[in-house]
Amino acid sequence: MNINFFMPTKVIMTDNCIHKNAFLFKEFGQKALIVTGSNSAKINGALQDITEALSAMEIQYSIFDKVMSNPTIACVYEGAEFAKEQKVDFVIGIGGGSPMDAAKAIALLSVQEVKEEELFSGIYENKALPIIVVPTTAGTGSEVTQNSVLSNDRMQTKMSISTPILYPRLALLDAKYMMNLPLEVTINTALDALSHAIEGMLSVRSTLLSNYFAVESMKRITQCLRYLTPGKTKNSASPLFLDVREKLLYGSMLAGVVIAHTGTTAVHSMGYSLTYFKNIDHGRANALLLPSFLRFTAKSDAETVKKILTAMELNSADEFEALFLSLLGEHEQITEKEIERYTGITLQSKNISNSKVIPSKEDIVSIYSRSLQIV
Amino acid sequence: MNINFFMPTKVIMTDNCIHKNAFLFKEFGQKALIVTGSNSAKINGALQDITEALSAMEIQYSIFDKVMSNPTIACVYEGAEFAKEQKVDFVIGIGGGSPMDAAKAIALLSVQEVKEEELFSGIYENKALPIIVVPTTAGTGSEVTQNSVLSNDRMQTKMSISTPILYPRLALLDAKYMMNLPLEVTINTALDALSHAIEGMLSVRSTLLSNYFAVESMKRITQCLRYLTPGKTKNSASPLFLDVREKLLYGSMLAGVVIAHTGTTAVHSMGYSLTYFKNIDHGRANALLLPSFLRFTAKSDAETVKKILTAMELNSADEFEALFLSLLGEHEQITEKEIERYTGITLQSKNISNSKVIPSKEDIVSIYSRSLQIV
Numbered sequence: 097m098n099i100n101f102f103m104p105t106k107v108i109m110t111d112n113c114i115h116k117n118a119f120l121f122k123e124f125g126q127k128a129l130i131v132t133g134s135n136s137a138k139i140n141g142a143l144q145d146i147t148e149a150l151s152a153m154e155i156q157y158s159i160f161d162k163v164m165s166n167p168t169i170a171c172v173y174e175g176a177e178f179a180k181e182q183k184v185d186f187v188i189g190i191g192g193g194s195p196m197d198a199a200k201a202i203a204l205l206s207v208q209e210v211k212e213e214e215l216f217s218g219i220y221e222n223k224a225l226p227i228i229v230v231p232t233t234a235g236t237g238s239e240v241t242q243n244s245v246l247s248n249d250r251m252q253t254k255m256s257i258s259t260p261i262l263y264p265r266l267a268l269l270d271a272k273y274m275m276n277l278p279l280e281v282t283i284n285t286a287l288d289a290l291s292h293a294i295e296g297m298l299s300v301r302s303t304l305l306s307n308y309f310a311v312e313s314m315k316r317i318t319q320c321l322r323y324l325t326p327g328k329t330k331n332s333a334s335p336l337f338l339d340v341r342e343k344l345l346y347g348s349m350l351a352g353v354v355i356a357h358t359g360t361t362a363v364h365s366m367g368y369s370l371t372y373f374k375n376i377d378h379g380r381a382n383a384l385l386l387p388s389f390l391r392f393t394a395k396s397d398a399e400t401v402k403k404i405l406t407a408m409e410l411n412s413a414d415e416f417e418a419l420f421l422s423l424l425g426e427h428e429q430i431t432e433k434e435i436e437r438y439t440g441i442t443l444q445s446k447n448i449s450n451s452k453v454i455p456s457k458e459d460i461v462s463i464y465s466r467s468l469q470i471v
Numbered sequence: 472m473n474i475n476f477f478m479p480t481k482v483i484m485t486d487n488c489i490h491k492n493a494f495l496f497k498e499f500g501q502k503a504l505i506v507t508g509s510n511s512a513k514i515n516g517a518l519q520d521i522t523e524a525l526s527a528m529e530i531q532y533s534i535f536d537k538v539m540s541n542p543t544i545a546c547v548y549e550g551a552e553f554a555k556e557q558k559v560d561f562v563i564g565i566g567g568g569s570p571m572d573a574a575k576a577i578a579l580l581s582v583q584e585v586k587e588e589e590l591f592s593g594i595y596e597n598k599a600l601p602i603i604v605v606p607t608t609a610g611t612g613s614e615v616t617q618n619s620v621l622s623n624d625r626m627q628t629k630m631s632i633s634t635p636i637l638y639p640r641l642a643l644l645d646a647k648y649m650m651n652l653p654l655e656v657t658i659n660t661a662l663d664a665l666s667h668a669i670e671g672m673l674s675v676r677s678t679l680l681s682n683y684f685a686v687e688s689m690k691r692i693t694q695c696l697r698y699l700t701p702g703k704t705k706n707s708a709s710p711l712f713l714d715v716r717e718k719l720l721y722g723s724m725l726a727g728v729v730i731a732h733t734g735t736t737a738v739h740s741m742g743y744s745l746t747y748f749k750n751i752d753h754g755r756a757n758a759l760l761l762p763s764f765l766r767f768t769a770k771s772d773a774e775t776v777k778k779i780l781t782a783m784e785l786n787s788a789d790e791f792e793a794l795f796l797s798l799l800g801e802h803e804q805i806t807e808k809e810i811e812r813y814t815g816i817t818l819q820s821k822n823i824s825n826s827k828v829i830p831s832k833e834d835i836v837s838i839y840s841r842s843l844q845i846v
Contacts, residue, residue: 097484097717099644099724104479109472269474304721312683342472346679349474
């Protein structure tokens with residue numbers, strides 16, 4: 097039996113989570129850098145809760161609110177310069193995966209010199225500012241991983257800074273910040289999380305324990321999906337919907353624990369090009385590809401696919417595909433030239449070799465072709 | 472939904488675990504203190520593996536092998552003095568719960584002054600030597616907890632030093648060290664672990680996530696129990712038995728994660744007196760009490776008890792009791808005077824208030840009476 101488990105983040109999920117746990121901030125220092133996007137954390141109330149909590153603890157703060165979707169390398173270097181100028185002791189990332197991942201990279205780059213060309217080398221000094229995160233979507237799982245995913249323009253894809261020093265010290269989870277997320281964002285992020293759990297099962301690095309987290313995650317998220325089907329959905333901003341939001345947040349955190357141990361697989365490798373070149377949302381990109389990738393894997397590893405379907409209470413790959421279709425609607429278009437290009441990039445990615453069943457060039461072409469509308 | 476999760480220990484379980492992961496020792500320093508008992512770690516090979524691994528990494532070491540069962544306060548102060556004399560950088564505990572718990576206390580006491588009368592106060596400076604543990608029984612779960620349980624002669628019971636700084640940095644799990652454990656020890660430690668998982672479900676601090684760990688733990692351990700029934704057991708030292716040993720080790724680690732979050736309950740409070748005064752093994756003491764405690768709890772909280780029985784694939788509290796009887800054999804004797812004394816001590820313990828259903832004085836008397844043979 098092989099088990100390998102390491103997830104040192106303290107995870108607290110409860111209502112009014114930030115205010116109830118503000119006293120924990122004290123141990124991290126006298127001044128915080130808040131890293132967030134330009135908008136959502138202001139609207140959903142998370143930024144205000146954090147600044148109030150910091151003030152209550154007499155902790156100073158500066159705000160870096162320039163993080164865009166799929167943050168660039170330039171963005172995190174700029175944030176790190178700002179962190180140094182402001183002489184902060186710790187970093188608080190508020191938002192979806194983009195601000196949290198940017199916060200992690202900033203926490204690293206503000207205390208060590210890493211040249212841009214060595215940013216994804218995996219070789220770093222063993223130091224970073226302490227990181228606190230407040231997820232405001234339920235998808236990325238970044239709150240419990242050692243990864244910071246950034247857009248790498250040189251490689252024309254997304255790449256990860258991955259080191260245990262990037263594990264947040266504290267993750268504060270409160271579903272109330274998700275209450276006003278549009279249904280489309282809720283679906284895309286939920287499917288991102290589901291994809292993490294599923295890919296964790298399909299990874300060569302899966303263990304009995306990571307699979308156990310994955311199964312619980314798949315169960316919880318699948319239980320929520322029925323409430324998200326477009327057109328059949330009750331008001332996803334209604335207070336009644338809070339329990340669904342909480343379950344999604346719990347499930348996506350568990351899926352984060354999974355990928356922290358297993359990494360992602362060829363699905364993420366393939367999805368990155370859809371996001372980078374076609375601006376398809378990250379979660380949606382993976383979700384578009386998953387049904388075909390699952391069918392591909394089932395040919396060689398029916399047992400694992402069976403476990404995934406069972407956890408999701410589905411009887412077949414057909415049902416899996418139908419479920420995803422109901423959530424995703426019409427699939428985007430793709431040209432044969434695009435497929436060729438993305439396939440080349442996928443073949444060079446790290447994650448692909450994590451897959452239990454590694455797709456060949458032809459397999460990748462076939463999965464792209466089946467997953468999008470060829471024009 | 473309330474979740475609170477923190478377990479920063481890196482857990483690695485694999486065959487030949489110590490040698491494969493010796494490179495990890497380097498980050499902890501130049502000199503180690505090995506804390507162990509006088510015998511078992513020498514016989515089962517764990518001590519030799521550790522000293523070889525340290526030598527291979529050119530790390531010096533001293534050995535403190537004076538830890539007895541249910542270690543005393545005097546023992547850990549002596550160990551801490553030795554650690555200071557030897558100027559060690561980190562501590563390696565090898566053994567069952569006793570050496571691991573002693574190693575944790577030594578790691579704390581060797582870098583801060585704590586008066587004996589304040590040892591269980593819960594107030595410590597935020598520093599301890601890094602702790603590595605190698606469990607050689609599958610029961611205590613101490614490899615993944617923040618607790619060091621010691622015999623407190625002043626209070627005539629066992630008490631815990633409990634602080635997050637006592638979480639081991641690294642736990643190396645290898646079932647081969649358990650291959651020659653006598654059947655009786657295997658049963659007692661397995662039932663200790665099972666008791667942790669069950670008590671975690673019965674704790675007021677249980678969460679959805681701690682229960683999830685508890686259920687997996689109960690399932691895995693229960694799957695093994697059929698191989699442990701005295702008289703019906705194949706040779707528990709046979710290589711074929713390794714998979715059972717591994718499953719027990721996995722299950723007890725999971726149960727350790729549970730109690731790290733939930734604490735133990737009245738069962739442990741009551742069991743401590745049986746160990747302290749009657750020298751009944753710790754795991755056996757809890758196991759003797761569990762069936763009656765479960766029946767007591769079922770009267771007010773049938774739902775949780777049902778979940779426990781379901782996880783163990785049992786249909787009733789009667790089946791639970793029969794299973795335990797088959798493993799424990801004849802129960803020890805107790806006098807009414809003893810019951811009165813132990814009840815008084817139990818009522819003063821911390822753990823009792825952790826119980827979802829808190830037993831009254833009369834309930835405790837009744838549980839002791841039903842669990843042992845009154846003479």
